[in-house]
Amino acid sequence: MQFTQEHEMFRQLVRRFVQDEINPHADEWEEAGIFPAHDLFKRMGDLGLLGLTYPEAYGGQGLDFSYTVVFCEELGRADCSGVPMGITVHTDMCTPALAHFGSDDLKQQFLAPSIRGDYVGCIGVTEPDAGSDVAAIRTRAVSDGDDWIINGRKLYITNGTQADWVCLLARTSDEGGYRGMSLIIVPTKTPGFSVSRKLRKLGNHSSDTAELMLDDVRVPKANTIGPEGMGFILQMQQFQRERLVGAITSYAGMEKTVRDTIAYTQQRSTFGQPLIDNQVIHFRLCELLTEIEALKSLCYRAADQYIAGDDVTRLASMAKLKAGRLAREVADTCLQYYGGMGYMEETRISRAFRDSRLLSIGGGADEVMLGIIAKYEGILPGKKKARPATTQPAPAIEPAIEPAIEPATEPATAPVAASPRTDDAHEARAGAPA
Numbered sequence: 001m002q003f004t005q006e007h008e009m010f011r012q013l014v015r016r017f018v019q020d021e022i023n024p025h026a027d028e029w030e031e032a033g034i035f036p037a038h039d040l041f042k043r044m045g046d047l048g049l050l051g052l053t054y055p056e057a058y059g060g061q062g063l064d065f066s067y068t069v070v071f072c073e074e075l076g077r078a079d080c081s082g083v084p085m086g087i088t089v090h091t092d093m094c095t096p097a098l099a100h101f102g103s104d105d106l107k108q109q110f111l112a113p114s115i116r117g118d119y120v121g122c123i124g125v126t127e128p129d130a131g132s133d134v135a136a137i138r139t140r141a142v143s144d145g146d147d148w149i150i151n152g153r154k155l156y157i158t159n160g161t162q163a164d165w166v167c168l169l170a171r172t173s174d175e176g177g178y179r180g181m182s183l184i185i186v187p188t189k190t191p192g193f194s195v196s197r198k199l200r201k202l203g204n205h206s207s208d209t210a211e212l213m214l215d216d217v218r219v220p221k222a223n224t225i226g227p228e229g230m231g232f233i234l235q236m237q238q239f240q241r242e243r244l245v246g247a248i249t250s251y252a253g254m255e256k257t258v259r260d261t262i263a264y265t266q267q268r269s270t271f272g273q274p275l276i277d278n279q280v281i282h283f284r285l286c287e288l289l290t291e292i293e294a295l296k297s298l299c300y301r302a303a304d305q306y307i308a309g310d311d312v313t314r315l316a317s318m319a320k321l322k323a324g325r326l327a328r329e330v331a332d333t334c335l336q337y338y339g340g341m342g343y344m345e346e347t348r349i350s351r352a353f354r355d356s357r358l359l360s361i362g363g364g365a366d367e368v369m370l371g372i373i374a375k376y377e378g379i380l381p382g383k384k385k386a387r388p389a390t391t392q393p394a395p396a397i398e399p400a401i402e403p404a405i406e407p408a409t410e411p412a413t414a415p416v417a418a419s420p421r422t423d424d425a426h427e428a429r430a431g432a433p434a
Contacts, residue, residue, distance in 0.1 A: 001300035007070050014074035017047065026079040029206035030351065033198070035083050037120045037162045037208075041090065045117025050091055054099045058107050059115040065307045068092065069300070072245055076252025079348060081355035082207030084249055089158045090114065092245045094123040094167040097183055097234045101226035110165050110185055122163035124154040124186070124212060125235060134169070134232065135178040139214065141170040143221070148172070148184060150217040153196075156362075160210025161198050163188055168214075169231050181231035185223040192217040203354030240316045242363050244302055247319035250359055251295045254330045257352050258288050261334040281337060288330050295322050314376040321369040324360030331356040 003011075021043060029035040044050050045059075052067045054060030061067070071091075075084035098111050113119040130136040139152025150170055157166075166186045173180030186193065192215040199209045226234050262285055265275035276282050302315035331353040335342040342349045360366045374380040 001066060001069065001304055003066070003070070007066065010067060011070045011074060013047065014049065014071055015077065017044070017049070018074055018078050022083050023079045026083070026206065029083065030080055031205075033200070033205050034161070034208040035086065035206050037086060037090075037159060038117075040083070041087075041120055042117035044087070045115060050117055051095075051111075051115030052091070054095070054111065054115060058099075058112040060099075065303055068245065069248055069303050072248040073252040076249040077256050078253075080204075080206045080351060081253060081358075082204035085204055086159050086207045088242075088245050088249060089123060090121050093238065093242045094121040096241050097225050097238050098167060098185065100237075101234060102185075103222065106185060106223060106225065114165075119164040120159055120162050122157050122159040122166050123238075124157055124166040124168040126156050127153055128155050134235070135176075137169060137171060137181070139168070139170045141172045141182065141184060143172070144218070146221055147218050148221055148223075150184070150186065150192075150214045150219065152214050154212040154214075156199065157210050157212055158207055160212055161195050161208040166212065167225070169235055172228055172231075175229075178232040180229055181235075182228050183225040183231040183234050184219060185225065186214070186217060186219055190217050190219060202357060203351070204358055239364060240313050241306070243320040243369075244299065244306065244312065244316040246359060246363050247295065247316070247323035248299050248303070250323040250327050251292050251299065253352070254292050254295075254327055255289070257330055257334050257349065258285055258292070260348065261285065261337055265337055275337060284333060288333060291326055292330070295319065295326060298322065314373060317364070317369045317372040317376075320359075320364060321366055321373070324366055324369075327356040327359050 021040065025035070041050065048061055049071065051058065051060030052063050052071060053065055054062070056062045068091075072084075072088065075087060078084050095111060095114060098107060102111065110119065110121070114121050124139075125134060125137070127137050127139060129138065137152075139150065139154065141148035141150045148170075150168070152170065154160075154166070154168070157163075165188060168184045168186045169181055170184055171180055172182040172184075194213045194215070196211045196213045199211065201209055221228075225231075262276065265281055265285075268275045276285075298315065298319050302312045302319055305315060306312045331349070335349045335353050338347060338349050341347055342353075344350060364372075371380060
């Protein structure tokens with residue numbers, strides 16, 4: 001990953017925005033349990049921050065993913081994790097499939113205003129009975145002429161109380177498993193759509209999270225992203241970008257946490273010397289910085305492959321796994337060095353401790369990431385079919401179907417290839433904020 005002068009100029013732009021428009025309000029928004037997404041996104045849209053890799057024809061910047069890396073690194077420096085999460089759901093989780101596979105009309109209706117900051121988007125995948133097992137979703141879209149009539153529930157939806165539209169994964173046929181699902185754009189003002197409740201979370205308080213209800217919601221079939229029945233495959237591709245973005249955003253926050261802890265232990269004295277003069281402390285902080293640098297290098301390598309149009313599922317899963325575990329390690333270790341002060345609500349480290357727990361759950365649990373990595377390494381046991389009483393050999397496992405999908409228009413950045421086997425258990429979504 002090589003950054004140019006243009007990247008550094010862009011970095012300073014995003015850094016100033018975080019310092020001026022997010023950090024001064026972080027405590028207020030954490031207390032309120034929500035940030036004003038429409039207001040903040042509009043200011044970001046005016047600066048061209050919401051469609052970095054998307055085509056200029058829809059208001060995007062037409063840049064490559066390296067600018068998204070810079071964007072996420074600087075968002076990670078915010079004084080809370082909830083606002084960056086809400087932003088990246090909008091920029092890199094609910095919009096990639098729309099940008100790559102949506103029709104021109106659909107992109108004009110939803111992508112362009114989202115890039116301008118006029119609309120807030122969210123992704124609707126997780127359900128009460130379908131978290132890590134995405135193939136178990138029950139939300140159903142039934143054909144009625146030129147329309148879909150949708151019924152179901154979606155849970156843990158980030159931006160859910162403020163969103164203008166949902167990128168919704170629904171079952172559109174009676175085929176079982178991952179087959180027969182479609183991605184559908186659902187405007188939240190459509191009759192029958194409602195927010196049933198705003199959820200209270202352990203951390204990331206400044207980000208609103210909701211349960212959504214769909215009761216005979218009628219939308220045009222033209223709102224379907226890509227071919228009907230290919231929603232699972234498209235969503236798996238969308239997940240890879242989501243996981244990589246989550247890992248990139250996290251390591252920037254981890255480094256800030258360690259740097260803040262260094263500053264605190266330098267000025268805090270015990271037994272006649274600064275805390276940091278204790279070898280166990282300065283050695284441990286150096287170990288954490290080394291781990292963060294290693295994660296950053298992994299993310300840069302994955303980003304380079306993503307820009308080249310290669311399949312980054314393996315590396316993105318590794319980055320997501322490592323980020324979730326390291327975030328908890330960093331927050332727990334650093335809080336310990338703050339002593340009693342670290343246990344107080346008023347300190348940023350206590351917020352980082354709460355917020356860090358989500359990364360190993362949301363966007364694919366650690367165990368799901370391990371299953372994906374094992375699959376790519378060729379060491380994941382196959383699904384064994386029940387063997388009859390007679391000692392006949394079990395039939396070979398049929399490989400999953402992976403149809404080829406062509407983007408509706410040439411994307412600014414090539415979409416990630418779907419994994420070689422889209423089996424239900426290990427290409428899946430964690431039951432956490434979507």
